[in-house]
Amino acid sequence: MLTALYIMLGLALVLGAVLGFAALKFKVEGDPLIARIDAILPQTQCAQCGYPGCKPYATAIANGEADINQCPPGGDEGVHALADLMGMEYKPLNEEHGETKPKAVAFIEEDVCIGCTLCIQACPVDAILGAAKHMHTIVASECTGCELCIPPCPVDCITMEPIEETPENWKWKYPAIPIKPVMKL
């Protein structure tokens, strides 16, 4: 009887020590749910969702403050992925926050640019290069296509250029039954 008690007590102490050690050793910094939501979001940082960036939106979703259908760049697939992660029903994108557009990058018309640096301050990923009274230019490979640089430009010299299909980024299409030509080519 007493032996059993001692064994149980000993086990409790050992396991308690192991658990306590594990809790300290493998402590997870931050909220893993926010990081997982953030990983699904496209990181455009466009703020179309109503939050200042992807991480704030992820935090809002995790806290139940925001809906999962407020991210137009993420598209339908993004909503599906978020619904899966959050265990929620899929719902179509909320049109209030804009619509999904093909991916584009900003382009500065360099002859028109007056070098006011307003777009540089607006860019969420520091993808615009330039200095006061010097022409600015976009680092195309870093541009997320968020369009945040367009409204502040006083001379409207920034346009969004859709990314063209090249042999480099071309994708095989989903197999479709070809339409047969009636006439010989």
Add this chain to the structure above:
Amino acid sequence: MEVSSHTNQAGNETIMNAIIDISGLVKKSKAIFNLHGGVHPPGNKAQSTQLPIGELPLPEKLVLPLRQHIGNIPKITVSINQHVLKGQLLAEAEGTVSAAIHAPTSGTIIAIEDAVIPHPSGLPDQCITIKPDGKDTWIERKTQDWRKGNLNDLVASIRLSGIVGLGGATFPTQIKLRGNGKSEVHTLVINAAECEPYITCDDMLMRERSEQLVLGIQVAQRLIGAQNVVVGVEDNKPEAIAAIQTATANTNIEVKVIPTLYPSGDARRLVHLVLGQEVPHDKRSTQVGIQVFNVATVLALYRYFEFGEPSLSRIVSMTGNVNRPQNFEVLFGTPLMHLVKAVGDAKDDTSHYIMGGPMMGFDLPSEEVPITKAANCIIAASPTLFEPATPAMPCIRCARCADACPVSLQPQELYWFAKADNFEKAQDYKLFDCIECGACSYVCPSAIPLVQYYRYAKSEVIALDKAQEAADIARERNDFRLARLEREKQERAAKHAARAQGAKAAQAAKAAGSQEGQTVTDKQAAITAAIERAKAQKAADGAVPKNTTATSTATKAEIKTIDTRRAAATKDANKLTADTDKQAKIQAAIARAKAQKAAALKAKKG
């Protein structure tokens, strides 16, 4: 044989060896190993082997796409209207995985612009267009001694040769030889299987150029440092086998004749067939000590070292629905129609052209496309030659595709996942191990274009991976920006705080000063002290010149004279002061005398 699995390998080996013994073609071959799956499509190779390898007249223009190989686009080194010689570098390799491009003949560069390239997308890409001058003048050719030369130098020079894998994969050859002879590679496998129907360029190469091919194999062997060399060739090429066996008679090169089975020409399949070793799916063959080269590639290596000829042309099979199918030595950049004319034009019912074989090739987007390093075969297609695909029927789960798959995948499952856009699951079923050989589509009784689904799934996965990478970079940059803004804000706040504190202290001091006269006295005292300090400093420094260690003797002399002058001047000034003192004394004495005189006079009167 095509449905046999690994379990009855031994049995098959015996049968296979028996077949080979009967054929009497085998010289040193021991075991030929067994391949899972595979199909037997009609060969259609005889048509294009009737005539020897032909030469083409120079075309009116040569259009050289920059994208002819796997890896980075090379950097253009010539300009428009420039005259170039045959073999001159037009674009140099950029980055690690890249290949150079050379002028296939002498002429003038008339355009550097986007043009249609042989690519399944049909999209234009950057090309260099040369108008030949008809003289075909060579640039100075630099030959190298590949038998004795320094291995590092030889391998490094291949970067300038523009040689890529000519079997169709177009992987830059210098990357495969980077081991510089010190690699772990012990066995070199030469791929002469040429398993796809219609293609005969390697067959003709072996028939006509076997002597040079053997030298090419020896080049590759020396560069890699491989002890064993095995040539794998399918038994549907008896002339080529005879030629290569004659040529390798007095060498340590082993020729292994393998049964005709598509796709035994795939590098990993061939390694398995001739060496009995399976390359693990997540490793390269070099990691298990095996390197594979195509026959045309090693021949190009030989010609580069022996004659200094960079990669300018290749053998192309022009076959299918044409009047005189034949192989040609074709300069890169030759327009397709120029080649078609050489075979007496395509027949009237030709619908389009296929680059590569009928199993793995793709439809060319236009008749304007040029011949590139990847173009081993061009097939003129017609509805009678290749029946239009019947509409796909539902999958009946017969698993014939699984029996045919040479990689032992489950094509029916992959199809299911690819069709449903379930890419994660498709990757679990090793989508990326699929070699897109088309054996599954070939046997499918429902005529499902299986490979198209896999290609679609692969490119979607690649695109998603790229997007994820871009998103990760964007996240990092955004985090950095936010951290920077925060840091700047804090720095600004700290600066403001410091300034505010300074102003406050000054104000407090001012207020204190108006209350008592003490501070003013302190200030005065401080000023006096500072003046004293400055004086002391000046006195200490005196007129002692500084930094005189490096001055020349002449300058030193000059300084000395100046010093003397200065000393004299100081003395004079002192004298002057002394004189003034005397004068004052005299004055005082006179005054005293006058006063005495006046006193005396006063006393006399009084």
